[in-house]
Amino acid sequence: MTENAYARSGVNVDAGDRAVELMKADVQATQGPEVLSAKKTGGFAGLYDFKYLAEGMRHPLLATSTDGVGTKVDLARRLGIFDTIGYDLVGMVVDDLTTSGIKPLFMTDYIAxxxxxxxxxxxxVRGVAKAxxxxxxxxxxxxxxxxxxLLGEDEFDMAGAATGVVDAPRLLGPARVCAGDMxxxxxxxxxxxxxxxxVRKIVSDQGLDWDMPLPDFIKPPAGSPFADRVGSTKANDSASGSTSATGSTSANPAASAYTLGLACLEPTRLYSRLCLDLENQGGEAAWYAGDFSEELDGNRVHAFAHVTGGGLAANLARVIPAGLHAVVDRSAWPVPALFKFLMDRGNIDQTSAEDTWNLGIGMVAIVHPDFVRVAEEAAANAGIGATVIGRVGDSAPASAEAAPETRTISGTKGVEGGTVTLRGTYRF
Structure with a gap:
């Protein structure tokens, strides 16, 4: 049989078709009656019946978000572990939607x-579907x-986009945030x-190996998909939380050490269900005087901020309204030991670290003071550590301005709003 010219150029259509068949069951498992069968369209587009969500809403708003996983895909490639990276994609896309109280409806992915x-x-794709x-x-x-x-034989990149819905009167964000919020x-x-x-530059510059065993004080988080590789006695969440298991991995099951590569490949925690559950609980509470107009409802959950690129302060500042000031106490939570390990090995200063990594806080909720206990209990029930790390005020306290190692950030990510001050010393 004569080889197809397209195949001779390096594109194997048959392999692509086989990949579709292999992932079909995982994809279909995420779909309910609201997703119309591809038989109706030939599969050129995904169809979602909006009547399942819009009913009962006063003013439904559609929302969309898109993102990728970044250079973390290179680590998945190097380790040969591919069934967890989908969690990272869903986390980056869906949890951005969640910050405004938006319920995710459907998602598409793209792999090159x-x-x-x-x-x-x-x-x-199995990882994407499970997430x-x-x-x-x-x-x-x-x-x-x-x-x-364009890409090497074993190289790949991935991105995704998701669409969600929210009732306009329940939209969360800076307009709800008040002085006194926690x-x-x-x-x-x-x-x-x-x-x-x-991370990759530190590993390269310092001659580190992704397979190097980490010190015993660096442990996999509870629920880690890699915990069974290092023994149950070593599994522990240094940030007082957990992440849902992603199932078996394609890595060598005989490996016994918690390596630098595994620690860096730990999948992104998903906060969507927790955040939406809190939004629902907060919205059902009695209104309290003076905070909102009728159009804004009486929700005691006011905003969420997803801590992604730029770190905690830069992302928190996006949901602090102009004229208000958030103060965060660095000592309020324990920073997972992996971050200190990377800082020490790479000679990374504190400012660079907190402007790059999440340092142990992946999502923040801004809530009315009487809702703090509810938020902490809901997080605990979800297996996620939670703690009060700061407060919103009318202005920065004078003591914060003069304290050593204090930093104030404002006007990030193109959003003109309030300011965030980081003060105190991290607990490494």
Missing amino acids: CGHVEPERIAAI CAEVGCALVGGETAEHPG IVGFASSGLHSNGYSL
């Missing part, structure tokens, strides 16, 4: 690779593109999906 290895592509199922989001479609000559931090599962260019 140098060569389609069906089993590898199916493993990647989508965990946050209640349908995976309605995607694309796998083979780019020979800032509750939710523990991260590790690096999540930001700052990997710096």
Whole structure:
């Protein structure tokens, strides 16, 4: 049989079709009756019946978010572990939606690779599908593109987009944030999906090996998909939280050490269900005088901030309204030991670290003071550590301005709003 000219150029359509067949069951498992069968469209687009969500809403708003995993995909490639990186993609996309009280509806993904290895592509999408199922989001479609000559044989990149809905009167954000609000931090599962260019530079510059065993005081978080590789006695969450297991990995099950590579590949924690549950609980509470107009409801959950690129202060500042000032106490939570390890090995100063990594806080909730206990209990029930890390005020306290190592950040990510002051000393 004569080989197809397209195949001779490096694109294997048959391998792509096989990958689709291998992932089909995982994708379909995320879909309910609101997702229309591809038989109706030929699969060129995913269809979602909006009547399932819009009913009962006063003013439904559609929202969308898109993101990728960044250079963390290179680590997945090097370790040969592909079924956890999908959690990172869903975390980066869906949890951005969640910050405004938006319920995720459906998601699509895009994978570009140098060569389609069906089993590898199916493993990647399997992770995306499992994460989508965990946050209640349908995976309605995607694309796998083979780019020979542009990407190496085993190289790949991935991105995704999600759409959600929120009733306008329940939209969360800076308009709800008030002086006196408390800032509750939710523990991260590790690096999540930001700052990997710096991590990779540290590893390269210092001659480190991804397979190097980490010191015993650096432990996998509870629920880690890699915990069974290092023995149950070593599994512990240094940030007082957990992440949902992603199932088996394609790595060598005989490995016994918790390595630098595994610690850095820990999947991003998913906060969507926790945040939406809190928003629902807060919205059902009796209104309290003076905080909101009728149009804004009486929700005691006012805003969430997803701690991604730029670190805690830069992302928190996005939801602090102009004229208000948030003060965060660095000593309020324990920073996971992995961050200190990377800072020491790479000679990374504190400012660079807190402007790059989450340092143990992956999501923050800004809530009315009488809702703090509810938020902490809900997080504990979800297996996620939570603690009050700061407060919103009318202005920065004078003591904060003069204290050593105090930093104030404002006007980040193109959003003109309030300011955030970091003070105190981290607990490494």
